Amino acid sequence: MEIHNAVKESDDRRLKTKYNNAVYVIQRVLALYSIEEVAFSFNGGKDSTVLLHLLRAGYYLHNKEKSLSNGDLENFPIRIIYFESPSAFPEINSFTHDTATTYGLEMEIITLDFKSGLEDLLKAKPIRAIFLGVRIGDPTAVGQEQFSPSSPGWPPFMRVNPILDWSYRDIWSFILTCKVTYCGLYDQGYTSIGSIYDTVPNKLLCISHSSSCGGKYKPAYLLSNGRLERAGRTKKSAPSAGRTPVGEVMDGVDSHKNIMLTASVITVGDEILYLRSGSVGDDLGLALCQKLHSIGWTVSQAAVVQNDIDSVAEEVERQKSANDMVFVFGGVGQLHSDVTLAGVAKACGVRLAPDEEFEEYLRHLIGDHCTGDRNEMAQLPEGITELLDHEKLPVPLIKCQNVIILTATNVPELEKEWDCLIELTRSSGLFAVMEPYASKSLSTFLSDVETAQPLSELCLKFPDLKIVCRRKSRSGPLIISLEGKDVARIESATEALCNKFLPGAFSEV
């Protein structure tokens, strides 16, 4: 069988593993269900084209195992269903029909929507399992496994997703290795094909950088970053979750003085909580608070949690709904204690899934040891992760909704990551850069008894200012800091405070 032989003879170890796993799933389905009980939902797209050939190979191996045939595939009896729509590309439509003819497929054309079409189909036919070319990264893959029962409200059947864990690169490795014919649109820069109304060629494949591009695009298999395969889909993606919209592109400084944006800083660090050497402190958390402060953000909380999935998840869940942005440090890597990503995934109610683009970065960084065959090293929260890539960073920072995961392990590294974040913010509006806080500090030897009441009154009169009191020692002076966005208000508050005491009671620090 040409597909089986092509993969067997290839020296692409990863492709072989993916192929073997997918064909294993297909063979088990053919063992579990009778041929009348299975169907393949085929639409001429690249993923379903790959699945068609995997099914042909799986059917061939199934028969061979049962000595049912010599592997001749002239007759491929798995029922094919195609939901034909007037909004499909004519090229996709004709490719689907041509493929059916080439491989002698029994194709059932359904003109209803997916749900109604399946309801009618399952009333008429004994179908119990349907193969789909869904892959991780597709919006509909979230939460699905290789075997996923249909959703509540849908007719009952098993969705079988044999290529769920295939990456964009795996799809093209298979197509090119097996020399499979695919729809011509993929040679014209289309990388994922929806309807004529929401799909254009992927501009990352545009040959000319001029605005018009001359209509020339590279073929889909040359897209190096598989994460961007849907960049040709014109539908808008959902905005990041957050308490308030913080994604506006700020060209410099936000002019709205009254907007208050709050952040929470979470350090994941057993070393801070347990080690007695005294050498480990939460320097990074502290440094980040100062950075946030310098762009006019308020830090509502800085916490240290254990390297434990539930501890991270609980803290992240609490803070992400109470703040505009949450920054998490520590616990990122490959050690047993590196649970931050799992904690963030749990807090966001998603699972970890292999990420091809992240794996690519790790491979550059650590070499080929890191890939494995099943991408264990590059698992990120599924469906919600953005990689914040900057040329100065060896590995991108990770953003999941309004949670940013930093990888710095010391203050100089943090400064570098922070500078990159700010640059990214200016170019693509990660978060708002606000007017920085202004502050003034006063020192006094007045006693607490004397200052308590006037300071309480001052707080009530100037609710827009943060009035912070501290002492360096019990017997030393009291330092009063007034902080806010409006220098004039700080001056008024200073004057109001000084007027309540004899001249010279306060000196500016």
Ligand SMILES: Cc1cc2nc3c(=O)[nH]c(=O)nc-3n(C[C@H](O)[C@H](O)[C@H](O)COP(=O)(O)O)c2cc1C
């Ligand atoms: C064979 C088949 C089975 C499907 N089963 C389900 C299902 O169980 N639950 C569900 O929410 N959507 C199901 N869908 C719909 C898809 O998840 C998804 O909504 C659809 O592919 C989106 O395509 P669109 O972006 O073109 O609308 C099914 C689709 C097909 C073709």
Ligand SMILES: Nc1ncnc2c1ncn2[C@@H]1O[C@H](COP(=O)(O)OP(=O)(O)OP(=O)(O)O)[C@@H](O)[C@H]1O
């Ligand atoms: N109109 C349709 N008819 C039959 N099956 C469909 C249809 N639309 C989607 N499917 C099923 O859903 C799967 C996922 O669709 P999706 O569009 O993500 O992949 P694809 O079309 O195979 O490839 P591409 O991502 O390049 O468009 C398909 O592989 C197919 O199994």
Ligand SMILES: [Mg+2]
């Ligand atoms: Mg498609």
